[in-house]
Amino acid sequence: MKEAFGNLENDGESLGRAFFEVELRKINDSLPRSRRPILELANEASPSYTNLAGETIAMNPREIGELLKKFPHELLESVRLPIVILKESSAKKGIYLIDGNDSEKELVCSLIGKSPINKYLYRPDIMDLCACYPSLITFGFIY
DSSP states (O other): OHHHHHHHHHHHHHHHHHHHHHHHHHHGGGSBSSOEEHHHHTTOSSOEEEBTTSOEEEOOHHHHHHHHHHSOHHHHTTOEESEEEEEETTSOTTEEEEESOHHHHHHHHHHTTOOTTOOEEEHHHHHHHHHHOGGGEEEEEEO
């Protein structure tokens, strides 16, 4: 009899885990299917990307233009947009990660006045980024 209840507990855990994974995928539907080079987007009249839900998300050309003016071409060659900011479930409240290559991390850190070796962003940093470049940022959650 005890074995039967043990299997029910395992089935319950599996069901809970499956439900959690489905919900996490739904939450992350706003993430891009693929990120696009900033230099490519700068040449488009209506820059955009497609998210995992299949929606086309517009980017503000003015925001892209500001980045092009602020940073050297060499840095921007490997920068892709949108900027993806991740919230890791195990991280403390208000702590986020930049998902991207070294150039993208350097760009984000420069925008908020932090050292490029800084691994984490904090809620005030996120607020500043979103105030200046709202169409170029998207958020994801990882477990």
